[in-house]
Structures are given as C-alpha cells and as structure tokens.
Amino acid sequence: MEPWRPSPRNPMDRIDPKTFRFQFPNLRYASGRKLCYLCFQVERDYFYYNDSDWGVFRNKVHPWAPCHAEQCFLSWFRDQYPYRDEDYNVTWFLSWSPCPTCAEEVVEFLEEYRNLTLSIFTSRLYYFWHPNYQEGLCKLWDAGVQLDIMSCDEFEYCWDNFVYHKGMRFQRRNLLKDYDFLAAELQEILR
DNA sequence: ATTTTCAAT
Secondary structure (H helix, E strand, O other): OOOOOOEOOEOOOOEOHHHHHHHOOOOOOOOOOOOOEEEEEEEEEEOOEEEEEEEEEEOEOOOOOOEOHHHHHHHHHHHHOOOOOOEEEEEEEEEEOOOHHHHHHHHHHHHHOOOEEEEEEEEEOOOOOOHHHHHHHHHHHHOOOEEEEOOHHHHHHHHHHHEOOOOOOOOOOOOOOOHHHHHHHHHHHHO
C-alpha cells in the first residue's frame, strides 16, 4: 500500500469563500475554528529561470496520522524540492500560528535548507498566553523567520490567489476585527 | 465579557 503523502492538491486547490471568511479573521476569541489552514507560495531561483508554486494545506485529523498544516507542508516540500542548496522564497499565510512542536520542526527545516527564506503571516496567535507557545514563536524569529499578523493586504492577496472567489471582489468585512490586539501581542512576544 | 484554539461523545 502506498504510504500516505500530504499533497496541496488534495483535497482542495482553493478555499471556498465561506470557509475563508470563517477561518481567517483576526480574532482574539475564535471559538469553533478547530482547523488550521496554510496557504503557501514557493518561489525558486533555478539557474537561469525562476519557477513558483502555490497551494493550500489543512491539518489532517485522521487519528492514525494526525498532521498539523505546517507538517503537511514540510513533508510535501522535502519531497517536492530535494535540492537543498537552491534559493527559495517561501511565504505562508496561516489561520493559526505554529505550535511549539511545529516551530521546532520549522527551525530544523531551515537548517536543512540554508538558502531558504520563510515569511509567515498568521491571522491569529495560537494559545498566545502560554509561555511554551510564545517561546516557539521566538525560536522562529531567532531562526530568521519573518513573522507578522495577516493584515488587509495579505487577506486581499489570499482572497485573490487561494479562494474560489468566482469573480467576487474582496471585502474586508470582519477580517481585521482584532488586528490591533494581535499585532500588539505579537510585538510583545517577540520583544 | 471570554480565551478552547491544528475536533470529537
């Protein structure tokens, strides 16, 4: 039997608009958001040309193979890009910020890929009042990861690129509801 | 006003 492999193309290419509006707002109290979405973009400088890829991962909830969205990405990336010396620019748009375990795994990943830069925009801070979760974010920061709260530009970018908008124009609605709180909290954590 | 939030009685 084939080992299970996470793929950004499975089960979804893009997020449906309702899901995006429910899962992505900047909220301090985000009841019911029991999933994490990771939209990504990969740009690679490959000799004389560049290529890029994009996709959406969501955490896997199978009890026999649970996988956070970040772990799905890392596993997919290692499989997709075994060329560790090349230059990569990777951007993530996360609905929840990484847990301490994922933060550690990202730091290890960056040690493998020396020429990879990772920028993370997160909509919300996962368990931001827990010291271990704060420490995880600091480790990412110390490893050179760019960390920011998703703001209007990122929401619009995600809407345009990762959502089945079917021509519907981007509207910020409640997406930025608790942006100020979360941005201040992140500043405080990384200080 | 609150923190259940990478689900599960």
